[in-house]
Amino acid sequence: MVDRSQLGAQDQEITSSPEQEESPSPEPSFTSPSPPAPKKSRWPLVAGAMAALLVAGVIGGLLYSRRTTDTPRASRVKVGVMMAFSGGSSSMGYGAMKGIQLAKKQLGAENIEIVQEDSRCDAKTAAESIKKLIAMKVVAIIGEGCSSASVAALPAANNAKIPMISPSASSPTLSIPNDYFFRTVPSDNYQGAFMAQTIYDEGIRNIAVFYTNEPYGSGMNAVFREKFEALGGKVVATATAEPDVINLESQITQLKNGKPQALFIAPNSVVTATAVVKLAREGGLTVPFFGADIMYDNTIISNAPAASEGLTITSFPTGSKSFKQALVNEYQKTEQLYAAPQAYDIVHALQIAIQRGARTGEEIKNALPDIKFQGVSGKIAFDQNGEISDKNYKYDLFQVKDKTFTLLPQGQ
Numbered sequence: 195m196v197d198r199s200q201l202g203a204q205d206q207e208i209t210s211s212p213e214q215e216e217s218p219s220p221e222p223s224f225t226s227p228s229p230p231a232p233k234k235s236r237w238p239l240v241a242g243a244m245a246a247l248l249v250a251g252v253i254g255g256l257l258y259s260r261r262t263t264d265t266p267r268a269s270r271v272k273v274g275v276m277m278a279f280s281g282g283s284s285s286m287g288y289g290a291m292k293g294i295q296l297a298k299k300q301l302g303a304e305n306i307e308i309v310q311e312d313s314r315c316d317a318k319t320a321a322e323s324i325k326k327l328i329a330m331k332v333v334a335i336i337g338e339g340c341s342s343a344s345v346a347a348l349p350a351a352n353n354a355k356i357p358m359i360s361p362s363a364s365s366p367t368l369s370i371p372n373d374y375f376f377r378t379v380p381s382d383n384y385q386g387a388f389m390a391q392t393i394y395d396e397g398i399r400n401i402a403v404f405y406t407n408e409p410y411g412s413g414m415n416a417v418f419r420e421k422f423e424a425l426g427g428k429v430v431a432t433a434t435a436e437p438d439v440i441n442l443e444s445q446i447t448q449l450k451n452g453k454p455q456a457l458f459i460a461p462n463s464v465v466t467a468t469a470v471v472k473l474a475r476e477g478g479l480t481v482p483f484f485g486a487d488i489m490y491d492n493t494i495i496s497n498a499p500a501a502s503e504g505l506t507i508t509s510f511p512t513g514s515k516s517f518k519q520a521l522v523n524e525y526q527k528t529e530q531l532y533a534a535p536q537a538y539d540i541v542h543a544l545q546i547a548i549q550r551g552a553r554t555g556e557e558i559k560n561a562l563p564d565i566k567f568q569g570v571s572g573k574i575a576f577d578q579n580g581e582i583s584d585k586n587y588k589y590d591l592f593q594v595k596d597k598t599f600t601l602l603p604q605g606q
Contacts, residue, residue: 274327276337282465283315286339289531297541317346341365341410356555361536376580386417402454475501517570539569
């Protein structure tokens with residue numbers, strides 16, 4: 195197991211330590227048998243000594259087994275992971291699982307057993323996937339990654355009293371007090387406003403917006419528009435489509451006719467995002483492109499290398515420096531993975547809840563609001579809506595330069 199200190203001081207938990215395990219019973223002691231009486235057979239005594247040694251070995255083995263297996267088994271819980279592992283948003287599930295696997299290894303979270311369901315960032319699939327996880331007797335679910343799928347699955351989670359903790363679903367429609375939905379990211383009320391301010395600070399005053407017609411895209415569009423226009427800018431054209439649609443010629447024409455100074459793209463599908471970038475460039479839209487967090491995906495670059503050059507996207511924090519290095523060391527991948535640090539912090543929060551005695555979904559739900567620590571994705575402290583609402587929350591900004599997402603410096 196990797197030493198937790200490798201993550202650096204900024205990654206340490208700032209909460210009380212879990213209760214100490216009960217000390218194991220001392221090993222039994224055995225004395226040598228007395229010397230045999232003269233002129234009597236030694237075989238009964240030898241057999242007795244061998245039996246004593248055998249008993250000692252069996253008892254010792256049982257004590258070792260009790261210390262190494264019984265205690266962890268008694269405290270083990272099953273946690274479901276419901277993310278897109280296939281389809282246009284599969285980068286979410288891939289990144290989240292890498293963060294989950296790294297957390298289990300580094301935190302020593304052997305008390306958490308992971309089971310997976312592919313919900314494809316799809317509302318209908320997620321509604322069925324959560325039923326399967328509930329049938330598996332999970333006590334918590336990591337996911338879904340998409341807002342639309344989370345909205346669809348949440349009623350079942352509430353009915354079963356099983357918390358869903360998302361590493362990336364950010365629609366404001368999920369900001370519901372006292373339900374079973376938690377997330378390690380703020381709502382789009384933060385991200386949409388952040389991106390509006392970022393673009394306005396670039397001197398852009400007229401912008402076009404494309405978004406997908408589902409809770410995430412609609413929410414991002416509404417928040418972005420409100421903030422951008424409050425700053426003094428103007429949204430000169432808007433176009434939308436259903437998730438994963440790639441036939442977007444009419445939408446591109448509509449956006450281009452607005453004669454914007456820039457285009458902001460807010461989809462919940464990498465497939466649709468790639469199509470927008472490629473078709474907009476091919477359609478003659480030469481202005482700067484900006485994108486929301488799901489566009490932090492190398493698939494866009496590989497499928498539209500020329501069109502994506504110069505694309506600037508916002509992203510949830512991609513993790514502390516030590517976390518990024520740990521990902522490189524563990525997986526030999528230099529690119530940062532979407533939702534990996536946020537998923538890592540979910541495992542950390544669940545581990546603390548379990549260490550404090552939570553064993554059921556309802557107990558975990560009640561424990562989470564009292565858990566606070568400095569995670570690899572930032573400060574973890576859930577508000578009354580079960581989400582991160584730190585006013586100092588800071589998004590990352592990336593720009594595609596020479597076919598690579600490059601982290602952009604930001605003012606302190």
